[in-house]
């Protein structure tokens with residue numbers, strides 16, 4: 001007879017769910033958020049932007065294709081906890097070398113299964129993201145709640161030191177090298193430099209604490225800042241770095257945290273969304289073309305900028321270029337007279353639809369134009 005290890009999930013507001021241990025045993029406390037992707041659980045788990053978060057999967061059946069090293073977006077699983085309804089009892093895929101349960105256990109990720117993820121998600125949608133704990137050892141909800149309320153909140157958190165590379169490295173261009181880009185690793189996903197390399201970009205991935213001098217030393221055609229975990233309001237060093245880049249007129253492209261940092265560099269604030277956007281089917285309109293694209297998201301914060309008018313910045317006028325059609329959240333901004341733009345969502349689409357791949361071409365177009373102007 002199979003026996004199960006009991007586990008509990010306790011939310012900051014006291015709501016408690018009982019289930020079974022999934023992955024590692026132990027206790028974890030972090031912000032709880034939900035992801036609506038029906039596919040791509042491995043890419044989600046290995047996205048460094050999820051550092052500091054317990055992720056609830058709304059898709060009821062998780063783990064069907066097991067785990068394989070090829071679908072990792074970084075070197076490890078980063079989520080601080082994992083909540084699923086009904087884990088696959090059997091894995092089925094020729095690339096799979098482990099079950100998802102084994103992968104999570106190996107990586108020390110505490111999870112819980114057998115949870116009514118629909119009720120849990122509705123609760124989080126109504127009350128907003130909050131702190132939560134999962135435990136297989138503290139099974140008294142009151143005792144776990146004490147640990148949950150003692151934990152730091154997501155607002156004001158900075159995890160960049162945990163996720164960034166220790167040493168710079170280069171991802172070579174595929175085919176002829178056309179451009180050099182410095183990509184600041186704030187928790188970069190593997191697909192991002194790959195999509196740049198496919199466009200003839202040699203990508204120099206640098207640690208998050210790199211200085212403007214270290215960036216400029218490489219004489220880049222463009223500077224990129226990646227997605228990453230934590231509260232963008234704490235990324236002061238990176239904001240100053242972007243300001244230095246913009247002053248010199250070097251083309252800039254940012255994704256997600258890199259968008260929030262760009263917004264701050266332009267003088268705008270950021271704020272926390274009630275429950276964020278996490279999934280692979282969010283409708284975003286590119287206002288420069290009017291086209292609607294279906295996109296991958298993972299963000300809990302957003303840039304505060306006006307939708308209806310251009311706004312002034314120290315680098316000339318700027319505009320909101322992309323908007324989420326579900327809730328009018330700013331999903332992209334661009335300078336009008338200088339080469340700089342960014343998006344809040346994930347055009348690298350790992351996992352997710354490829355509708356937004358054109359943004360990497362917009363980046364090469366900017367670098368091409370800047371080069372033509374210099375000659």
Ligand SMILES: NC(=O)CC[C@H](N)C(=O)O
Pocket residue numbers: 049226227228229230231232255256257258298299300301302
């Ligand atoms: N994926 C990201 O870059 C997320 C940025 C930021 N941590 C947020 O939650 O909004």
